Amino acid sequence: MLSREIVDHIAMLARLGLTEEERERMRIQLSSILDHVSRIQELDTEAIPPTAQVIELHDVMRDDVVQPSLPQAAVLQNAPAAENGYFRVNAVLEQS
Amino acid sequence: MKQELTRLTIRQARELLDRREVSAQELLEAHLEQIAQLEPHLHAFITVTADVARAQAAHADRRIAEGDVLPLTGIPIALKDVLCTIDAPTTAGSRILEGFRSPYDATVVAKLREQGAVFVGKTNTDEFAMGSSTENSAYGPTRNPWDLERVPGGSSGGSAAAVAAGEAIVALGSDTGGSIRQPAGFCGIVGLKPTYGRVSRYGLVAFASSLDQIGPFGRTVEDVAILLGAISGHDPHDSTSVPLPVPTYTDFLTGDIRGLRIGVLENEAEGVDPAVTAAIQDALRTLEGLGATVEPVTLPHISYALPTYYIIAPSEASANLARYDGVKYGLSAGKDTLLENYLETRGRGFGPEVKRRIMLGTYALSAGYYDAYYVKAQKVRTLIKRDFDTAFTKVDVIALPTSPTVAFRLGERTEDPLQMYLADIFTIPANMAGLPGIAVPCGLAQGLPVSLQFIGKAFDEATILRVAHAYEQATSWHTIVPPVVAQVKGSQ
Numbered sequence: 264m265l266s267r268e269i270v271d272h273i274a275m276l277a278r279l280g281l282t283e284e285e286r287e288r289m290r291i292q293l294s295s296i297l298d299h300v301s302r303i304q305e306l307d308t309e310a311i312p313p314t315a316q317v318i319e320l321h322d323v324m325r326d327d328v329v330q331p332s333l334p335q336a337a338v339l340q341n342a343p344a345a346e347n348g349y350f351r352v353n354a355v356l357e358q359s
Numbered sequence: 360m361k362q363e364l365t366r367l368t369i370r371q372a373r374e375l376l377d378r379r380e381v382s383a384q385e386l387l388e389a390h391l392e393q394i395a396q397l398e399p400h401l402h403a404f405i406t407v408t409a410d411v412a413r414a415q416a417a418h419a420d421r422r423i424a425e426g427d428v429l430p431l432t433g434i435p436i437a438l439k440d441v442l443c444t445i446d447a448p449t450t451a452g453s454r455i456l457e458g459f460r461s462p463y464d465a466t467v468v469a470k471l472r473e474q475g476a477v478f479v480g481k482t483n484t485d486e487f488a489m490g491s492s493t494e495n496s497a498y499g500p501t502r503n504p505w506d507l508e509r510v511p512g513g514s515s516g517g518s519a520a521a522v523a524a525g526e527a528i529v530a531l532g533s534d535t536g537g538s539i540r541q542p543a544g545f546c547g548i549v550g551l552k553p554t555y556g557r558v559s560r561y562g563l564v565a566f567a568s569s570l571d572q573i574g575p576f577g578r579t580v581e582d583v584a585i586l587l588g589a590i591s592g593h594d595p596h597d598s599t600s601v602p603l604p605v606p607t608y609t610d611f612l613t614g615d616i617r618g619l620r621i622g623v624l625e626n627e628a629e630g631v632d633p634a635v636t637a638a639i640q641d642a643l644r645t646l647e648g649l650g651a652t653v654e655p656v657t658l659p660h661i662s663y664a665l666p667t668y669y670i671i672a673p674s675e676a677s678a679n680l681a682r683y684d685g686v687k688y689g690l691s692a693g694k695d696t697l698l699e700n701y702l703e704t705r706g707r708g709f710g711p712e713v714k715r716r717i718m719l720g721t722y723a724l725s726a727g728y729y730d731a732y733y734v735k736a737q738k739v740r741t742l743i744k745r746d747f748d749t750a751f752t753k754v755d756v757i758a759l760p761t762s763p764t765v766a767f768r769l770g771e772r773t774e775d776p777l778q779m780y781l782a783d784i785f786t787i788p789a790n791m792a793g794l795p796g797i798a799v800p801c802g803l804a805q806g807l808p809v810s811l812q813f814i815g816k817a818f819d820e821a822t823i824l825r826v827a828h829a830y831e832q833a834t835s836w837h838t839i840v841p842p843v844v845a846q847v848k849g850s851q
Contacts, residue, residue, distance in 0.1 A: 270718075277677060277721040278684075278698070279714060280706025289718055292776055296719060299777055300666040303739045304731070313737030314744060316569040316599070317793030317817075318556040323598040337462035341688030352686050353697045 264294045364389035365525030366840070369434055369582045372528060376423055376433045383419035383433030387412055387477050390435045394479065394526045396847055400507055403521040405440045405498050407480040408447045415477045422475050430585055432475035437527035439518045440481035441488055442573070443562040444468050451564040452484040452496040452514075455683050455690045455708030465562025466597065467531060467573050467590040474589060479527050482517030486710045487680065488538055488566045490514050491782040494773055495712045502769070503545060504841035505807050509766040512542030512782075515576070519546040522576045524844050529586050530576040535566050536668055537761075537786025539574045540798035544761035544810025547800045547841065549583045549827065550576045552786075554818045555793035556601035558587075559594030567675035568599075570668075570790045579837055580799065580828040584608035587820060603818060611821040612828040617650030619826060621813075622754030625655045626662075630781070631763040638802030638809040639760050642830060646758070649829055656750040656757060660742045664788040667743065669780060670723050670736035671791075676713075677720030683708060715776060744792045751816050756826055759785050761798040761810035785812060795820045799827040800836035808836070 270290045274281050281289065335348055344351035364386055367375070375381040391409055398404060412435070419433035438444065441451045443461035450456045464472065471478075485495035493501040493516030501516045503509040504524040511520040515532030519542035522530050532539040534552035543550025551574045558573045565571065575586035588609070593602040623643065643653050685691035685704030692703035709717070723732035750757060763784060772779040789796040794814050801811035811830070815823035831837050 269722075273718055273722050273725065276725060277717050278681075278701040278705055279709070279717060280702030281714070282706075285711075285714070289715065292715060293718060293722065295777060296669060296715075296780075297722075300669050300732070300736075302666045303663055303670075303735055306660070306663065306739055306742065308735060308738035308742070311738040311741050313734055314740040315737060316555070317744060318599065318601055320556070320599065320601060325595065333462055340462060341459055343685060343688075343691030343693075350686050353695065353700060355697055 265290050265297070365393045367528060368579050369430065369528060369585050372434060373430065377428060379423070383416040383423065383477060384413070386433060387416040387435055387479070390479055390526060393524070397524050397526060397844065400502065400843060400847060401504060401520050401524055402499055402501050403482055403517045403524065403526055404437070404480040405450055405452065405483050405517070406447055408478055411446050412477050412479050415475070419475045419477060429474040431471060431589055433477060434529070435477045435479050435527050436471060437479050437482050437518055437521045437530035438468065439484055439515050439530070439532045441484055441533055441564040442468055442531060443564070444478070444481070447481055449481065449564070450498070451488070452486040452498060453708065453710065453713070454497045455704070457690065459689055461562070463562060466559040466594045468562065470590055482515070482521055482530060484517055485514035486713050487564065487676070488514040488533055488535060489676070489712050489716055491537070491541060491779050492767070492772065493517060494769065495710060497710055500769060503766050504843045505547060505766065507843055508768055509807070510545065510769055512545035512766060514538040516542045518576050519543050519548060519550065522578060523548050523841050528577070529582050531573060531586070531590070532576055533563055533571055533573050534790065535570045535672060536790050537783040539576065540761050540786050540796055540812060541783060543576055543798040544808065545766040547808030547836070547839065548576060548578050549580050549797065549799050549837070550574065551583050551587060551797045551820070552789060552795060553587060553591065553820055554795045556599055557795070557818065557820065558590050559597040559600040561594055561596035565679040567672040568679060569675060570672060580824055580831050581609060581612055583797070584612060584824050601818070606821050608821055608824055611825045613825065614829050614832055616646070616826050616829045619651040619756070620754040621646060621651050621653050621826070622656035622750055622757040623653055624661070624757070624759055625657050626659070631760060632765065632804065634804035635760050635763060635765070635809050638804060639758070639811060642801040642811045643758065645833055646826070646830060649833060651826070654754055656754055658746040658750060658788065660739065660746050661788050663739050664743055664791050665780065665784055667736045667739045667791060668787045669719070670732050671740065673716040673720030674723045674733050675720070677717045677724065680713070680717055712776070740791050743788060747792045747794060756823055757814045759812050759814070761785060761812040765804050765807035765809060789814045793817060795823055797823045797827045799831055801830070801834070802836060806842070
């Protein structure tokens with residue numbers, strides 16, 4: 264069973280604000296799902312390479328040619344806050 | 360007369376349009392009328408785009424008058440609401456994207472637009488395509504046109520219900536673990552997941568990037584073949600789309616499957632409804648009658664596909680969904696600090712299943728658990744893929760049920776995430792191995808559709824289309840009109 268500390272830690276890593284009730288439900292549900300998926304631990308995969316994706320394309324490159332991109336106004340059209348052509352965000356570092 | 364226009368195949372509609380017996384505008388109005396009558400019962404759409412569609416239909420009629428006709432000119436199509444469109448909202452079934460307007464079209468949408476297709480609307484989906492019943496949509500569930508108390512499947516349940524109910528001739532969906540095939544099966548229609556890399560995902564709202572594929576829904580295999588041909592091919596905007604030629608899929612619909620080797624699983628999973636097993640056995644006898652041979656194959660690791668999927672897919676999802684940060688687009692909680700704004704925006708914007716998967720994925724990728732879960736799952740994925748490689752040295756396609764049961768009741772599985780996940784036990788393996796799969800109706804159990812799935816070799820969509828078409832033409836399951844549609848139309 265997952266501990267509350269782990270649930271709190273993972274929620275913070277995921278930047279997910281959860282209520283008390285959600286945290287407790289998450290603790291129980293994630294524990295049950297993890298029990299189920301842990302079945303894969305019974306397989307011996309010592310000599311097996313991992314598969315990240317299944318198609319045999321590697322390092323797809325293109326010529327470095329300038330092409331039109333989306334206009335700045337289109338990129339910013341959905342922004343909750345924009346200013347002078349930038350996304351506006353709260354300060355990350357406070358002035359000392 | 361109008362009623363019949365909502366049961367046409369693409370080819371039948373094409374002939375009527377090209378002979379000018381029906382205009383694209385008349386064809387559209389028949390579908391909009393069908394939508395008006397059925398949507399109060401089904402809720403297959405998040406957004407109906409009648410104005411956009413009327414302009415497109417008028418344009419299609421001009422093209423037809425000028426003889427500038429492509430296979431989908433004037434054909435009413437529904438789009439799953441995870442596909443970006445410039446002229447309609449794209450919500451992905453989530454509150455966090457409420458009001459979002461994409462500044463560009465998905466490549467598949469642009470391809471259909473160039474053909475002169477008519478977009479009737481954006482269909483309902485589980486939030487971010489995470490679910491098997493469409494009950495996880497923030498905009499309310501879709502209901503099954505065979506029985507309004509039952510789910511249409513998911514996550515592309517809106518697209519499946521819309522096509523089954525004649526609200527569109529064909530539709531696009533996306534399939535990460537079965538989200539096209541399973542709802543196609545529950546709604547008694549045809550759905551195809553292409554090979555990973557066959558169709559560009561540019562402009563698809565990302566869920567699990569090593570698994571996601573866009574694919575077609577139709578009431579016949581031929582319609583699915585036509586729509587697949589229209590959306591396939593390499594796209595410079597998606598480096599995972601493969602530069603291989605795209606066959607003319609309809610050329611393979613010959614009805615001839617003599618000598619085709621069909622593999623069936625020796626080690627079938629438990630928990631399959633006996634009525635589903637019986638319908639599949641009947642279908643295999645029909646296929647043998649058509650000259651195919653049925654041979655046993657083993658996929659020793661297939662029972663590990665579901666647990667492997669529920670590590671890999673949430674891990675990729677937790678990374679993909681980091682982009683919903685309240686800064687660039689979508690919901691923003693307007694908090695005073697950046698951290699508070701992230702927590703509040705994401706806490707309010709995401710629904711329970713999406714939160715569950717973000718938590719699961721973040722856990723599997725976090726320090727101390729990464730090797731035991733994520734890397735381990737990637738290794739098991741190798742074993743699953745090798746099982747298919749071995750099986751396909753002996754057979755041309757593998758036949759299995761699309762789902763272990765028929766459509767379940769609304770609310771039946773919402774309290775138990777694991778029970779919901781088990782609905783995809785037969786569809787997930789094809790995603791893990793990147794292989795194409797098609798679902799085709801093969802019977803009724805308790806008055807609800809049963810579905811047969813064929814999995815093919817990589818980039819061999821032609822063969823699964825050929826066998827599905829031969830089976831369809833030898834049976835009549837695809838001709839049955841869902842009872843709810845008949846009732847609503849009959850009570851006019």
